[in-house]
Amino acid sequence: SLSLLAESDDNNFILQGTQVKDVIIKPDAPNTLLLDKHADYIAAYGSKKDDYEYTLSEYLRMSGIYWGLTVMDLMGQLSRMNREEIIEFIKSCQHDCGGISASIGHDPHLLYTLSAVQILSLYDSINVIDVEKVVDYVKGLQQEDGSFAGDKWGEIDTRFSFCAVATLALLGKLDEINMDKAVEFVLSCMNFDGGFGCRPDSESHAGQIYCCTGFLSITGQLHKVNADLLGWWLCERQLPSGGLNGRPEKLPDVCYSWWVLASLKIIGRIHWIDKAKLRSFILACQDEETGGFADRPGDMVDPFHTLFGVAGLSLLGDEQIKPVNPVFCMPEDVLQRVGLQPDLLS
């Protein structure tokens, strides 16, 4: 049983009488945007190659690079990153099957194939890899029911449906897969609450909802979404602290400022969130000392949460940050250059 009121000093969690899990933002939490500190944090991040966290996260390095580069580009600081080194790194991560791995010596996977293609789009250098082989790799992962496996070992997840179409869209090769079947599979993952899960019958989750609404945007099928019902489920993610959680009765996390907010933008319901309160929450997640954003106020920062904090602020209209595309989580000017303007609901 839960006590009606419990507060913990270090984590600032609170269980109120109505048992709402949330955080309390301290009065001295950051309330202005510290863009320069964040740029310094990211610029220095990969340089400490003997850092514990850095080494242990090698299994997702390609995505880590995408997060860092994208947030730097959004802040207008992309030039501080080592373009040549990164491009060479990506080239050495493409395997014979066409797929791209997170790092050298790791196995290829759709997640890192997308991240690599996103990075190369930022750098307008798509042709340093074998594009045809990437397309073959992605095509080869589509299953009979339209779903996509993440790699040859067969894990199915709507995240991978999104990775597949986003990758192909950036390469201009969307016509290479069975689109009807792909759409049919994603729609089969729609739930009673209007949301989407990993696989058919999986519980709705903001991360999966982002992937599925992004997928439906890219494939021109947003009219199949129940925008009013899903929009309501999404705006119910906002907690008294102003932060967003990923599903009912979970704590807020700055990365949901992206997954939830981008989804709302895609389905034309972003005005259903209290923008001022969300902005306050996101700003409170900054670390004034080190730069960067953490998942919630007072926690350790990392590049993942830094990107999604900044991207969330961009979606909320902060003019110090470049406009971000809600489907691809990349600067709008990059997508304009590529010629991609996926539909959003109004």
Place this chain on the structure above:
Amino acid sequence: MHGRVKVKSTAQQEEEKRKEREKKLKAFVSARDAVLRKRSAGEHDEEALQLTQQLLSSNPDFATLWNYRREVLLQLETSREKDEVQKLYESELHFIEACLKVNPKSYGCWHHRSWVNTRLPQPDWTRELGLCDRCLSLDERNFHCWDYRRVVVKESGVSVEQELQFTDRLIGSNFSNYSSWHYRSTLLPQLHPQPIHSHRVCEEQLLKDQLLVCVCGRSELSVEKSSVLQAELQSCNQLLELEPQNKWCLLTIILLMRALDPLGHEKETLAHFQTLKEVDPMRSSYYSDLCSKFLIENTILKMEYAEVRVFSLSNKNLTTLCHLDQLLLVTHINLSSNQLLRLPPQFAMLQCLEVLEADDNAIESLEGLYHLPKLEEVSLRNNQICKLSDLESLASCTKLTRLDLRGNPVHKTANIDSELSQLLPLVTALSL
């Protein structure tokens, strides 16, 4: 990456921590390099299993290691008898369970377990169901485990009724039980198959969907029968007397009233929406839009009953327009004194429209006012039309002769009179 608290510590504590991490890092790097060397050399042996086991126990997200492990296991299969293969994979299940104790939310662990079950000569689904029960008793919201459970249930032929009972037990004992409610929403249709809905989203169904989400967590509700809905409405009203600020109660009452008698409950509904906006101000935009939708629906109902072609919703705090596809026969629309920001693209469906009044809103965009062949008169006083280009679509309305734009920022545009008479030469009565 999630939930790592930043703790302040002394210089000495920092130094100790740093030394500890350096040690851990060295151990990790050396084990990792050894494993990747072995793999490059094409070695698929017991040592590979030992090395990957060491690393995966504390780094289950290092996906490539699970892949290597599978390659080794497949290789070992080829030189073993069936009963040895059974033992090999049972031991693997044991290892995975140990990993899951440390990391119950690792995609890699759960997927590997599913994979092992495809290789086991004789999977033990009872044991797997027991694992799910234990895991869910620790964390009822672990979606990895729920997804795994669905596979186990399918393979082992556990009945829908049994699973419904399982959710009953969980819902009764857990506060955070949304996952169970979700599971029920997938189980019940298997017991009572519903007719397949066409893809065209049906309003009645939307209402029922939302009601279902609202009431889950409070009671088992069949949203199909009006006697049940009536009883539910009564008990919600009683609850509201005890908890007048309970937003779930307020919203559920609104939805129940709509399902039962939308026109009869209109006044009460508006009052409850007002309270909702006070009680849950973060979502007041949502409630305004939802209320607008319900008012539009009611007006359409009244129009249909009276067989008129005049749609009037002035001074109703409308923040959004919808159901325009149901106004195809309307000749006169009055939307004055609301909070509309735009006339959306769907407005172009109103092919019979002759007169539009939309004064005193905040309209910036007239995207929907194009190719309306019967439109003669438009009044848009006191809105937010700023640029000449905002009015371009009107040029395609060839019968438009009267246009009132007083009180819009656009009147400040240089040479606005001549610009407008060029853009809209057919408009004879223009008010700026």
